[in-house]
Amino acid sequence: MEAEAAVDYLVDxxxxxxxxxxxxxxxxxxGKHEFEVSDRMARLVASDPVFRKDNRAIxxxxxxxxxxxxxxxxxxxxxxxxxxxxQEASKLRFFVDEPAYTxxxxxxxxxxxxxxxxxxxxxxxLPMAYRMQIIGCYAQTELGHGSNVQGLETTATFDPELxxxxxxxxxxxxxxxxxxxLGRASTHAVVFARLITDGKDHGINxxxxxxxxxxxxxxxxxIIIGDIGMKFGNGAYNTMDNGFLRFDHVRIPRDQMLMxxxxxxxxxxxxxxxxxxxxxYGTMVxxxxxxxxxxxxxxxxxxxxxxxxxxxxxxxxxQNGHETQVIDYRxxxxxxxxxxxxxxxxxxxxxxLKWLYxxxxxxxxxxxxxxxxEAHACTAGLKSLTTSVTADAIEECRKLCGGHGYLCSSxxxxxxxxxxxxxxxxxxxxxxxxxVARFLMKTVSQLGSGERPVGTTTYLLRLEHLLQCPCDVQxxxxxxxxxxxxxxxxxRSARMTVACAKSLSKFSKPEDGFMDLSADLVSVATAHxxxxxxxxxxxxxxxxxxxxxxxxxxxxxxxxxxxSLLKKHLGDFLSTSCxxxxxxxxxxxxxxxxxxxxxxxxxxxxxxxNYTDHFLGSVLGRYxxxxxxxxxxxxxxxxxxESVVPDGYHEYLQPVLKxxxxxARL
Ligand SMILES: CCCCCCCC(=O)SCCNC(=O)CCNC(=O)[C@H](O)C(C)(C)COP(=O)(O)OP(=O)(O)OC[C@H]1O[C@@H](n2cnc3c(N)ncnc32)[C@H](O)[C@@H]1OP(=O)(O)O
Ligand SMILES: Cc1cc2nc3c(=O)[nH]c(=O)nc-3n(C[C@H](O)[C@H](O)[C@H](O)COP(=O)(O)OP(=O)(O)OC[C@H]3O[C@@H](n4cnc5c(N)ncnc54)[C@H](O)[C@@H]3O)c2cc1C
Numbered sequence: 001m002e003a004e005a006a007v008d009y010l011v012d013x014x015x016x017x018x019x020x021x022x023x024x025x026x027x028x029x030x031g032k033h034e035f036e037v038s039d040r041m042a043r044l045v046a047s048d049p050v051f052r053k054d055n056r057a058i059x060x061x062x063x064x065x066x067x068x069x070x071x072x073x074x075x076x077x078x079x080x081x082x083x084x085x086x087q088e089a090s091k092l093r094f095f096v097d098e099p100a101y102t103x104x105x106x107x108x109x110x111x112x113x114x115x116x117x118x119x120x121x122x123x124x125x126l127p128m129a130y131r132m133q134i135i136g137c138y139a140q141t142e143l144g145h146g147s148n149v150q151g152l153e154t155t156a157t158f159d160p161e162l163x164x165x166x167x168x169x170x171x172x173x174x175x176x177x178x179x180x181x182l183g184r185a186s187t188h189a190v191v192f193a194r195l196i197t198d199g200k201d202h203g204i205n206x207x208x209x210x211x212x213x214x215x216x217x218x219x220x221x222x223i224i225i226g227d228i229g230m231k232f233g234n235g236a237y238n239t240m241d242n243g244f245l246r247f248d249h250v251r252i253p254r255d256q257m258l259m260x261x262x263x264x265x266x267x268x269x270x271x272x273x274x275x276x277x278x279x280x281y282g283t284m285v286x287x288x289x290x291x292x293x294x295x296x297x298x299x300x301x302x303x304x305x306x307x308x309x310x311x312x313x314x315x316x317x318x319q320n321g322h323e324t325q326v327i328d329y330r331x332x333x334x335x336x337x338x339x340x341x342x343x344x345x346x347x348x349x350x351x352x353l354k355w356l357y358x359x360x361x362x363x364x365x366x367x368x369x370x371x372x373x374e375a376h377a378c379t380a381g382l383k384s385l386t387t388s389v390t391a392d393a394i395e396e397c398r399k400l401c402g403g404h405g406y407l408c409s410s411x412x413x414x415x416x417x418x419x420x421x422x423x424x425x426x427x428x429x430x431x432x433x434x435x436v437a438r439f440l441m442k443t444v445s446q447l448g449s450g451e452r453p454v455g456t457t458t459y460l461l462r463l464e465h466l467l468q469c470p471c472d473v474q475x476x477x478x479x480x481x482x483x484x485x486x487x488x489x490x491x492r493s494a495r496m497t498v499a500c501a502k503s504l505s506k507f508s509k510p511e512d513g514f515m516d517l518s519a520d521l522v523s524v525a526t527a528h529x530x531x532x533x534x535x536x537x538x539x540x541x542x543x544x545x546x547x548x549x550x551x552x553x554x555x556x557x558x559x560x561x562x563x564s565l566l567k568k569h570l571g572d573f574l575s576t577s578c579x580x581x582x583x584x585x586x587x588x589x590x591x592x593x594x595x596x597x598x599x600x601x602x603x604x605x606x607x608x609x610n611y612t613d614h615f616l617g618s619v620l621g622r623y624x625x626x627x628x629x630x631x632x633x634x635x636x637x638x639x640x641x642e643s644v645v646p647d648g649y650h651e652y653l654q655p656v657l658k659x660x661x662x663x664a665r666l
Contacts, residue, residue, distance in 0.1 A: 009625030010603055013311050017604030023547020024608035027554075028344075030351055039610060041091035046614035050074045051096055053617060056235030057408045058639060065184065068239040072100045076132060094297075095615055099240040099418060101135060101181030107290065109136030109181075112190045112283040116206050116258040125208060134214070137181035138283070139189040139245060144173025147431045149192070149204060149281070154247065156193040156207050156257070160268040163254050167193060167209055169246040178425075182243030183227030187212045189245070190258065197268045204280060206258040209250065222250040233417025234408075276369050278376070285376055287426050288383035289357045295386035296346035298419045299393050303339050304606040305411055305621030306397035310336060311603055312625045313402070326402075327602065333595040336400055338564035339393045340598070340605060341557040346386050348540040349533045353382055356455075373439060374455045381436035381529040384429040387422040394419055401620050404627075409634040411618030430522060433529075437500070437521035438514070440528055444501045456532050459490040466494040471579045479590040480555075482538040485562045488578055489531040492569075495576040496524045527572060534562045553605065556597050563591050 008014075029035035045051045051071060056064060075096055079089045093102060113125050113136075128134045145151040153174035156165045169175055176182065182189060191209045195202040211223050219225050224246040231237050257264060261279050263271045310327035317324035326332050360375040398405040398412040405412050423429045443457050453460045469491055472484045479485070500520050507513030514521065537558045545551040566573055566587055573579045579587075598605070613623055619630045640646065646653070 007624060007626060009312060009627075010308060010623075013603040013625075014607070016600035018601055019549030019553045019604065020547035021604045021608055023550050024553070024605070025610050027545065027547070027550060028347060028608050029610070035610070037088055038091055041088060042095045042610070042612045042615060044078070045092060045095040045097075046612040048074075048078075051614070053097060053614075054409075054634075056098075056239070057414065059235065061230060061238055064235060064239055065241060068098055068100050069185070071096055071098060072102050075102070095612075097615060097617070099180070099237050101137070101185035101241060103240075104137045104179070104181040105129070105132070105135050105186075108138035108283060108287060109186075109188070109190060111286050112138060112206060113208070113258070115282045115286065116190075116260045116280065118259050121208075121255070121258065134188045135181065135186050136188040136190065136208075137179045137186040137243075139176045139179040139182060139209075140192040141176065141178040142173060143175045143177040143244075144171070146178070147428050152192055152194065152204055154191065154193040156191075156195055156205070158195075158197040158254070158264055158268050159251075160266075162251070163266060164251045165207060165254060165257060167191060167207060167247045167250045167252060169248070174246075176243070176245035177228060178242050179245070180240050180242050182211075182225065182245055183241030184243070185241055186243075187214060187217070191245075191247075195257070195262065195264070195270070197264060197270055202262065202270050203277075205262055206280070207252060208256040208258065209247075209252055211245070220250070222248040224248065232420065233414065236414050236417035237421060274367075275364070276372060278372060279364070281376070284426060285360075285379045286357065288379035288432075289353050291422060291426055292346065292353050292379070292382045292386050293350035295390045295422070296343055296350050298415065298422075299339065299346060299386075299390040300343040300606070300609045301611060301616060302390075302394040302397040302412060302415055303336070303343050304609055304611055305616060305618045306336055306400040306405075307340065307602050307606045308622070308625060309401050309404070309410075309620035309627065312620075312627050327599070330592070330595065332400065333599065334564075334591070335396060337560055337595050337598050337602070339396065340602070341561040341564065342389055342393065343609075344554065344557050345533050345537045345561045346390070349382060349386070349536045352536045352539075353378060371454065374457070377436045377439035378456060378532065380427060380432040381525055382532065383426065384423075384432040384436075385526065385529040385533070387419075388429050391416070391420045391423050404620055404631065407619075407631070407634075409619045409631065411616060411621060414617070433522045433525040434514075434518060436525035436528060440497050440524060441501055441504060441521075444497055456528075459531075460494060460497070462490075463494055463498070466491045467498060471583055473579070473583045473586060476586045476590050476593075479563060479587050480559055482541070482558070485559070486531075486535050486538055488566075488573070489527075489534050489562070491578045492573055492576055493524070493527040493531045495578065496527050496572065499576075500524045523572070527569075530565055530569075534558075534565070537561060553598075553601055556594050557605075560591065560594050560598065563587050563594070567591065 026032055026035045029038050059067060075092055079092060084092060090106070110126065110129050113122060113129065117125065129136060140149065142152055142154065144153065153171055154176065155168050155170060157168070158165055176191065179189065188208060188210050190206045192204050192206055195205045210220060211225060212219055226244055227241050228244050231242070254264060261273060261275055261277055263273065265271060310332055311325055313326045314323035315326055319325065319328070356375055356378060360371050363371055394412060394416045398416065401410055401412065404410055408414060443453050443460060447460065447463065459466065469487065471488050473479055500517060503517055503520070504510065504513040507516070541551065541554055541558060545554065570584055574581065574584065619634055620627055622630060635641065
C-alpha cells in the first residue's frame with residue numbers, strides 16, 4: 001500500500017502486472033465506497049501509536065490483556081470523536097487486529113438481542129449496548145456441552161410468585177465455559193439455559209443476565225466468574241478473556257427472557273410464537289456468515305506475505321546473474337497460486353453469502369420461513385469449508401516462507417494461532433458439515449414428492465442428467481469453459497449425494513445410517529460446498545467487471561481454483577466416473593499454463609488486497625520487499641538481545657562451563 005523505505009525491491013515485479021490494479025482493489029473491497037472506507041480506516045489505525053502490535057508475543061498475559069483494554073477504549077474514543085458510522089467503526093476495529101471483548105459485544109450480544117428479542121426488549125437493551133453503557137457476551141457453551149446445544153444443563157426456572165427466573169448451574173459440567181469477553185470485561189450476558197416452568201422442561205432459550213456491577217465491576221451475588229486460562233500460542237488469542245461462569249440461584253425479572261420465539265406469561269404459561277423454533281439458532285447463522293467473509297481476509301493476508309517473500313527470496317540456479325526467485329519454481333507456484341485463487345474465491349462467495357443472509361432476514365420479517373433451512377446449510381457448510389482451508393493455508397504459507405516463516409516477525413505464527421480456533425468456534429467444522437449432509441439427504445429424499453429444491457440445490461432437479469452426463473472436455477482448452485467446469489462439479493456432488501442416500505436407505509433406522517456413514521456424508525457435504533464456491537466465482541465473472549485486464553486475471557484464478565480442487569479430489573471425480581484419467585491429465589497441463597499466466601501478476605494480485613504494513617505485521621510481507629535488514633532490526637529488538645551477556649549467566653552458565661573445564665583437566 002505505502003512504501004516506507006526509499007527502495008522498493010518489488011518494483012520490477014509490480015511493473016510486470018497486466019491489469020488495472022486500482023480497479024482490482026475496488027473489486028476486492030466490494031465497491032468504491034467500501035474501498036474508500038477500508039483504506040481510510042486502515043491508514044487511521046496504522047498511523048496511531050496506541051494500536052502498535054509488534055510486541056504482543058513478548059508481553060505477559062496481564063500486560064497483554066490490559067493493553068487490549070487500552071486499545072479497545074482508544075478505538076471507542078476515536079469512533080466517538082470522529083463520529084464514525086457503524087460500517088467505519090467496524091472496519092476500524094477490524095484493522096486494530098486484536099481479538100477483544102468488543103468482538104463478542106458487537107458481533108454476538110447485540111445480534112442475539114436484535115434477532116431473538118421482542119420489539120420492547122430491543123428498545124430497552126439495544127440503546128445501552130450501542131452506547132457501550134453495558135458490555136455483553138454470548139454465553140452458550142458449557143464445560144460439558146458445546147456442539148450439542150440441546151444438551152445444555154444450565155436451568156432457568158420460572159418462579160410465578162415473584163415473576164422471576166432463577167438461573168442455576170446444577171452440575172460442574174453445566175458451568176459456562178469459553179464465552180469470549182466473559183472472563184473479565186462483560187457486565188451482561190445472553191445466557192442459554194433450559195426453560196423450566198411448573199416442573200416441565202421446555203428446551204433451550206436465551207436470557208439476559210447481569211453479571212457484574214455497573215458501579216465497581218464486582219460480580220453480582222450468586223455469580224462465580226473468571227478467565228479459563230492461557231490458550232494456544234503467545235500473544236495470539238490470549239488478548240481475549242474467554243471465561244467460565246457458574247450461577248447459584250441467580251434471580252432475573254421475567255422480561256429478561258428473550259421472547260421472540262417462545263414467551264412465558266405472568267402465570268407461567270409457555271406460548272410458542274409462530275416463528276420456527278430454529279430461530280433460536282439464528283445468531284449462529286449470522287455469525288457463520290461473517291466468519292466466511294473473515295476467512296478471505298485471513299487467507300489473503302497469509303498469501304500476501306508468502307507471495308511477496310517468494311518474489312524476494314532466491315535459492316539455487318541462475319536468473320540474470322542472480323539465484324532463482326523461489327516464486328519461479330513450479331512447486332512453489334503449485335502450492336501458492338491455488339491459495340491465492342482461494343482467497344479471491346472466498347471473497348466472492350462471502351459477498352454472495354452476505355446477500356443470502358440479508359435475503360433470508362427480509363423474508364423472515366415478512367414471515368416467509370421457506371429459505372431458512374438452505375441459509376442454515378449454506379452458512380454452516382461454507383463456514384466449515386472456508387475456515388478449514390484457511391487454517392491449513394496459513395500453515396502452508398509458513399512453510400512456503402522456509403525457516404524465516406517460523407519467526408514471529410513473519411506474522412504467520414500469530415496469524416495461525418489466532419485463526420485456527422475458527423475451525424471449532426461457532427460450530428465444530430465436522431459437526432457443521434454433517435448438518436449440510438443432513439440437508440442434502442433430506443432434499444434428495446423429497447425429490448419425487450413435489451418439494452422443489454431451492455437455491456444452491458436447484459441442480460438436483462437435473463439429477464437424471466447429472467448421474468450419467470459425460471464430461472465435455474476433448475482438448476485442454478475445454479477446461480477453461482466455465483459451464484463445463486460447473487457441470488462437472490454438479491455431477492460429482494449429485495453422484496456422491498445419491499450414492500450416500502442409497503447406502504443410507506439400507507439402514508432400518510436412519511440414525512444408525514448417519515452414524516455409520518458419517519465420514520462419507522462429510523465428503524458429500526464438502527463436494528456440495530465446493531460446488532457452491534466454484535459456481536459463485538463463475539457467477540461473479542458473469543457480472544460487469546470494469547478495469548483493463550481485471551476480468552482475465554479473475555478468469556485465470558477461477559480456473560485455478562476449480563482445477564486445483566479437481567486435482568486434490570481426483571479420487572472423487574474418477575470414482576464417480578465424472579472424468580477419465582486422460583481428462584485429468586489435460587487439466588493438469590492447463591493448471592501449469594495458468595500458473596505461468598498468473599506469475600507476472602502475482603505481486604499485483606496481492607497488492608490489490610490493499611493491506612498496510614501495519615495490518616500485515618510481517619517483515620517477510622513488507623510492501624517494499626526490504627526483508628533482510630528488517631529481519632535484523634526485529635531480532636535486535638528481542639529482550640534477549642538487551643544485554644550482551646544473558647541474565648542467568650553467572651548463576652547457571654558459568655558454573656557449568658567451569659565444571660567442564662575441571663573435568664577436562666582431570
Ligand atoms: C464475533 C466472532 C467471534 C466468534 C466467537 C465464537 C462464538 C461461539 O462459538 S458461540 C457458540 C457456537 N456454538 C455452536 O455453534 C454450537 C454448534 N451446534 C449447533 O449449532 C446445533 O446444536 C446443531 C446444529 C449441531 C444440532 O442441533 P440440534 O437441534 O440438536 O439437532 P438437529 O436435529 O440436527 O437440528 C434440528 C433442526 O434445526 C435445524 N437447524 C440447526 N441449526 C440451525 C440453524 N443455525 N438455523 C436454522 N436451522 C437450524 C436443523 O436443520 C434441523 O432441521 P430439521 O429438523 O428441519 O431437519
Ligand atoms: C476461541 C474460542 C472462542 C469461543 N467463544 C465462544 C463464545 O463466545 N460463546 C460460546 O458460547 N462458546 C464459545 N466457544 C465454544 C465453541 O463454540 C465450542 O467449542 C464449539 O461449538 C465446539 O463444541 P465443543 O467444544 O463441545 O466440541 P465437541 O463437540 O466436544 O467436539 C470434540 C470432537 O468431537 C467431534 N464431534 C462432536 N459431535 C460429533 C458428532 N455428532 N458427530 C461426529 N463428530 C462429533 C468433533 O468433530 C470434535 O472432533 C468458543 C470456543 C473457542 C475455541
